[in-house]
Amino acid sequence: MQKDKIRLFLMAFITISVLVTALVYGFMTTEINIGSMIPLFIPLIIVVFMIFFIIRRYRDVKQGMPLEDERSKKVITLAAAKAFYVSLYWLLAISWFESFFAEKLFNGQYLDAGQTVGGGIGGMALLFFVFWFHYNRKAELV
């Protein structure tokens, strides 16, 4: 119980850190284009998901239920595996954006290295949440 609360507190701390970092990035960036917006919006979407997740789990832990059980662990494992697989295509898409679409569609607005890596990692995290939601709500784990 106490251990679960500490884990939730750590999750909240990481979420706040991501939010603060994204906001600082948002205020510091001078360019407004697709490349500079990807590393801003993806973390913000993740933060919204995390806030929803933490509030729900905190309510459950307060009522004496475990933070994780065998089903939730299975959901996380399946979501992580699928997110990894699909994120390979996401990373491929970013590299195509760099080499082709940026020039053709966005008037040569290329991503710098930090934006590419940030977009890649953020996209992986976003995919993880999408698959987590799918397996947690919709899918039959039989």
Next chain:
Amino acid sequence: MKNKIKELRAKYNFTQEQLAKKVGVRRETIVFLEKGRYNPSLELAFKVAKALKIKIDDLFEM
């Protein structure tokens, strides 16, 4: 897998939350178990059967 969790839970006047606490899982797991949308591990199946005072093979059916 079909099961009698919902009817036995009603028989013993357990809420989903109470049963979840008894067997040490989250409430959602009980919801999915009752709907037959999650196949539990053998350990969890035994715990649920014990909490509902029934034999495991009477609780679950293929």
